[in-house]
Amino acid sequence: MATKDWAAKTSDVPEGARRQWRADRALRPPMRSPGRPEPSRAVQRQFWYLIATGITSAEAALKVGVSVPVGTRWFRHAGGMPPISLAVPTGRYLSFEEREEIALLRAKQIGVREIARRIGRDPATISRELRRNAATRSGKQEYRALVAQWKAQQTAKRPKTARLATNDKLREYVQERLAGNVRRPDGSIVVGPQPPAWKGLNKPHRQDRRWATAWSPEQIAHRLKVDFPDDESMRISHEAIYQSLFIRGRGALKRELVTCLRTGRALRQPRARTQNRPQGHVSADVVFSQRPAEAADRAVPGHWEGDLIIGTGRSAIGTIVERKSRSTLLVHLPRLQGYGEIPPIKNGPALGGYGAVAMNDALVASMTKLPEQLRKTLTWDRGKELSGHAQFALETGTKVFFEPLGSRSRCNRW
Template identity: 80%
Template sequence: MVTEDWDAKTSDVPEGVRRQWRADRALRPAMRSPGRPDPSRVVQRQFWRLIATGVTTAEASLTVGVSWPVGTRWYRHAGGMPPICLREPTGRYLTFEEREEIAILRAKGAGVREIARALERDPGTISRELRRNAATRGGRQEYRATVAQWKAQQSATRPKVAKLVTNDRLREYVQQRLDGTVRRADGTVVTGPDAAEWKGRKMKPHRADRHWATAWSPQQISNRLRIDFPDDESMRISHEALYQSLFIEGRGALKRELVACLRTGRALREPRARTRNKPQGHVTADVVLSARPAEAADRAVPGHWEGDLIIGTGRSAIGTLVERSSRSTLLVHLPRQAGWGEKPVVKNGPALAGYGAVAMNAALAASMTALPEQLRKTLTWDRGKELSRHAQFTLETGTKVFFADPHSPWQRPTNENTNGLLRQYFPKGTDLSRWNADDLEAVALAVNNRPRKVLDWKTPAEVFNEQLQLLEQGGVATTG
């Protein structure tokens, strides 16, 4: 039936021309109807370059001459990542401006060789362009620049099946590291809180629970593959390919819901906001950061720690300790004190929330004294008043305490970074008193078993165990 309709529409066209049309159509698969063709790639490249400078989607859309709904659709369908190469094509290919010139000259009745001379192109290039990329919906060839550009772009696409689609083993490995279950040391599964379902937007809800998972980053997964499968080249994938599988619709075999396992929880690639930290408290001159030993700044020597609190609703808190050399993390359980919630809070009254100076000293001392003496040399804290009894803490543990300068969280970079990782499990605005010591240990185990780029993709647990072994070997050598 289709052939009969085509013959009826083109009955007055010479057979030689019709034969050439059929030959041109046989060179590529059937195309969908363009409707209104998309803007040229020149416009799309300009749009993505503007996005890279940090302007909003609406501003970038208006600048390149498309409506903001179109620009928003481009941005969301691509997951905030440019779906095309932003480099300008070589002079080998016809540009949209040249196609517009061809359409104008053709409308004026210019021949192929005249157009070729005007554009300084080979006549064969112009002839193929007029035959292959002309609009033929009405049964006749009519050359229009927008349709020709759309056809050229469609013919130039080289869709490639994503690696995660064809490699089941690799896909299972990636999904397990992204959305694996959190377990205690004995292998018991910790389900974590009930989180909201993914609705296609950012999955880092404000003051609400998030899904607990192993949550390795794409970069950690990509580089860890080389360690786990050193001789299997099929088990290789770049972190950018993983991000594309998560962000771009129809790319790869990963479900977009897995963006909830990313630390940021965002479903689109966008600029990262800066967090604020407002440390408080008073310290004496002998415990300021400038008085800290020089070896504490050198991460080559283990035993120097950084610490802070992460705060939840209802004055709930969890203490975090991070070793600067191995990046090993300890989570300090700070349970409520007796009498909490039974009577109104009294200003300057007893601290019952769990992180008063006395309770804080006891909890920190219990965590630090479980370590070998050589691995608890110093502790750098922010200016919070919860560690105001630091002198007593030093007497009990032998760990010298130093305080960072006011409004200077970058002086505790390892701890600040780790607190950001832990917020995936303990979001702001949630009640942290729900979790017992075993739950905190399970989360610490999950974080300590993530590979880190700064550790050459070893895990903090592996590096910390190496430090312990070195201490034991040194102790044996000294005894002998």
């Protein structure tokens, strides 16, 4: 029965012709299907637009209508960098919406010229689209918009080889300087650009990282013009170096060289995302504009403003100042047990004494000693040390508000 059905479906195929016969008629080489065709370029372009706004890959995937694993795979395989141009294509090429319209009209047995008239295209464009991008795996030509879009995207790819993959001398030059292993002909090491003086702030173990003596991609790109002023083949932009490191299948550089970058990241971090992260604990109900008006004119006591002061050796102390009377309370922040003895653990407890939990406990101990009418509001900057403000407000009855972005602490101006 199956043999008879197959013969009925392929009755117009010449005797002895192979299955690829219809693809040969479409004037294209055989295309191996990867399974379900991937979403259109328009969907992927919208995904990367959303990534640029600072949201996560999971949120961007749900907004464009693909699964979370697909969005995560797109982001990781591209190293956090858009692998396609974000420029909207011109009207010269058929869009996915036009292909959907062609598929619907074709299913209604409407002719090529009528389809061309309805969508405003040349009949030759429609005829060529139906011949080249129709699905042929079922044994006959069936035009489906999703398959046609995938085939158009596959044939539109340009096998442009990265310059680092074809120029061995340039690739070796870039790799040596990224790793900080530049040597003279006699074997002596060439010291790379001197990094800025390290002051021991924020990242105490930075001097131990490999990239402390390595060159950045931008330094390498500028140095090429000095070392090879007359050789135009020894030119590459710093962005091309980043793409070769981050985008899978794009570059010829060793993947492990990402550890030599100044950030030490294996994925590029969108700038908008890094700007949003430190203020994740600031919700709409605790922004500065929601603070009561009586706290601004200093007419009523009980409104406080606080700040964290970090001194030498990572010592710290908290200050809270009452706006009307200028009364100041110092919040003791002792280091926790194990500081200096237990090695730092990522996402572990902050033993310095000014983590969110330690700061909450110290502020609660100081504020609960005051009468209830003198602890109405507390204004703080957007530091992460007060990320547990909800628990603090619950225990003390003091409403917490956060200063606007980019403002200096008002306590320091008094």
